[in-house]
Amino acid sequence: MKQAIKAIEVKNIEVKYQNQTVLENISFSINQGDYVALIGPNGAGKTTLLKVILGLTAPTSGEIKIFGQNSKLYKRKYEVGYVPQKIAQIDTQFPVTVWEVVASGRFAKVGILKRLEKKDINKIREVMVISKIDNLKDRLLSDLSGGERQRVFIARALAGEPKILILDEPTMGVDMTAKDNFFNLLEYLNRDFGLTIIFVSHDIDAISQKAKYVLCLNRKLVCHTLSKELDKGSYLEELYGDNMKKVIHK
């Protein structure tokens, strides 16, 4: 049997801020092509964990490997696409078009001193079509809805031709239709392009339906399981407390 390639390996990660432990002894690995949801209550350390993987926060101890290489030595950082939580709050005074934002996702791959060539322009066009924002290319970012902005920043991440896509609460502040479209896009990227996806969400319903695996985090790793088995254990109670009720929307 062909052995799966490990896209991300997290080994004994610990993060402390001013002697307060934010993450404690976290270890897990994610295979290439996995579709993983990261859940946990507020303050569980989800964003911190993502930032450690992205190299934005240095862990107090432990090691991260990206495709088998220590993340500090991993040069092609643009291969780990990132869609941060704060997109909805990006400065609306900034005069920037959708095309400019998406194209900027290509800069790190091409090199900031080099010009975009025709193949780069074609790639930018292609990811805009995939993300269904090609009709918005000349619009200002500030004129878009929350859902449209999310797509723009996914397209931006895709422009760097990532192998891994990390999204921090991507559906925060978007309506139900936009949310459905958004998860359909992620599913398509995972299925048809083999993109490894990790996303943070509080939407247990969406997670159990969309993601293949779930990482449960509350400063420590509570579970790393198939999403369909999330109900079987006492993981949710462990994460959110005994009073947690799950309501299925049909």
Add this chain to the structure above:
Amino acid sequence: MLEIFQYDFMIRAFMAGLMIAVIAPLIGIFLVVRRYSLMADTLAHVSLLGTAIGFLTKIYPFFTAIIVSILAAVGIEKLRASKKIMGESVLALFLSGSLALAVVIFSIVKGINVNIGSYLFGSISTVSSLDLLFILGLGLLVLTSIGLLYKGFFLISLDEELARASGIPVNLLNTILVVLAGITITLSMRVVGILLIGALMVIPVLTAFQFRRSFMLTLILSVVFSILAVTIGLFTSYYFDLASGGTIVVISLIIFLLTNILS
């Protein structure tokens, strides 16, 4: 009308003015979108300190002003990045500190015939050939650097964290940007003066913002408005015998108001 160009000092003034008109908004736009407009005023005051040091040490003041501005710009950026002091407080610290020091030094060298007013409010007609050489040479350096590093400056302005996550050297780019800002501001000292340079870096950019176009087009428009303000300002100040720095900034404000009404 073109008799103005019969005089060498006016040709020098136009050449210096046009170079500043191009580079000031090019740097200014990155400061404005990053909500760092006060940086221009801070570095302008630092330039005054550098000028004072030049008079004290009898070294070409333009040179000492550039060196002091670059050192201060790097210091400000390091303090801001360390997050030990809040961004705006760092600027206030440098702004008032350097002004105080400049005042003290000028009081020491008051025996020397120094026209501080020409540094505070600009005196473009007194730009010497050496000054012009300095302005054109370093101005070209600033222009080339922006051309080469445009993508990097755009990335750190859009979102520093995103830029860092994709492997962009954010700290280095931030430092280069503030150093270029320091150089631009010092070069602009003779054109509009340290009290008005912030306006020349910010007003054309705000004027261009009103057209709600792409970042690149906004950048080009801001340079066009800046060139327009400097050209009209120089003509007006010459024919009506007005202070050049103030006139340029007033024209810049009139253009802003007109576009505001029209848009």
